[in-house]
Amino acid sequence: MSVPDDIARTGPDPHPVTGQPFLSPVPPGTGWPDDSATAVTPVAHTPEDVLELAASASSLAEVDARLSVCRACPRLVDWRETVARQGRRASFADQPYWGRPGPSFGDPTADTLIVGLAPAANGTNRTGRMFTGDASGDFLYAALHRTGYANQPTSVAAGDGLALTGLRIVASVRCAPPANAPTPLERATCATWLGRDLELLGDSLRVIMTLGAIGWQGVLAATSSLGWTVPKVRPKFGHAAETILVTPTGHPVRLVGCFHVSPHNTYTGRLTPQMLDEVLLSLRD
Ligand code: SF4
Numbered sequence: 496m497s498v499p500d501d502i503a504r505t506g507p508d509p510h511p512v513t514g515q516p517f518l519s520p521v522p523p524g525t526g527w528p529d530d531s532a533t534a535v536t537p538v539a540h541t542p543e544d545v546l547e548l549a550a551s552a553s554s555l556a557e558v559d560a561r562l563s564v565c566r567a568c569p570r571l572v573d574w575r576e577t578v579a580r581q582g583r584r585a586s587f588a589d590q591p592y593w594g595r596p597g598p599s600f601g602d603p604t605a606d607t608l609i610v611g612l613a614p615a616a617n618g619t620n621r622t623g624r625m626f627t628g629d630a631s632g633d634f635l636y637a638a639l640h641r642t643g644y645a646n647q648p649t650s651v652a653a654g655d656g657l658a659l660t661g662l663r664i665v666a667s668v669r670c671a672p673p674a675n676a677p678t679p680l681e682r683a684t685c686a687t688w689l690g691r692d693l694e695l696l697g698d699s700l701r702v703i704m705t706l707g708a709i710g711w712q713g714v715l716a717a718t719s720s721l722g723w724t725v726p727k728v729r730p731k732f733g734h735a736a737e738t739i740l741v742t743p744t745g746h747p748v749r750l751v752g753c754f755h756v757s758p759h760n761t762y763t764g765r766l767t768p769q770m771l772d773e774v775l776l777s778l779r780d
Pocket residue numbers: 545562565566567568571572596668669670681684685688
């Protein structure tokens with residue numbers, strides 16, 4: 496499980512905030528803002544590696560570092576790196592692309608977790624930060640600012656000064672998938688990272704909000720495999736749907752659903768700013 500040295504990279508190109516030049520995909524430990532991995536962070540190449548490296552990660556930061564260099568899903572590794580090297584959106588053609596799995600973002604002491612679906616090819620896969628640099632993120636962070644979780648309404652690039660309080664964001668699949676559609680095997684493999692995250696949070700976790708049905712199902716699968724008590728009849732995802740999960744120590748955790756902040760939902764009015772604000776504010780109840 497060593498860092499591969501055969502990744503063809505392009506660049507260097509200047510980071511949009513710091514101006515530092517980076518190759519694409521970005522080699523770990525080269526100065527990208529908030530990159531918690533280094534050149535010696537162990538790399539998972541198989542689902543079995545993910546199980547081993549997640550289980551032995553002793554902190555949320557270590558989970559983030561390890562998953563941010565993960566190569567366990569060949570199809571997704573190929574897609575994220577191909578986009579980073581030669582599939583860039585024209586408007587970002589002169590920017591470096593992260594091209595790696597997206598680590599969590601937010602307050603490491605938070606008792607509230609937002610679980611999304613997966614990074615966007617030209618969003619998180621470019622910026623290296625959850626929901627950063629695309630229309631979904633614009634919608635989400637504006638709401639997080641209105642509801643008091645974010646210190647600014649925009650999220651342009653890692654290093655732009657954005658900070659969250661009382662809330663952290665993860666995804667149920669950490670690599671950008673073709674057509675936004677991870678396979679069942681990819682979802683199951685990546686659920687191991689989410690499971691370890693939840694395990695390390697332990698009873699400090701109070702609420703999980705999922706954006707979309709896949710995140711909802713991912714949380715139910717991850718918590719079931721951790722031995723949490725999940726309602727016998729699996730609760731169905733819906734906007735503002737809610738159920739209670741119970742950790743092995745008897746600690747209750749609210750699971751709250753919210754329509755995904757994708758342009759498909761927000762441009763059509765299926766999810767409005769008011770609807771999102773109401774769910775976010777309810778997380779404090
Ligand atoms: S989707 Fe998850 S498990 Fe698969 S390569 Fe990416 S980080 Fe690793």
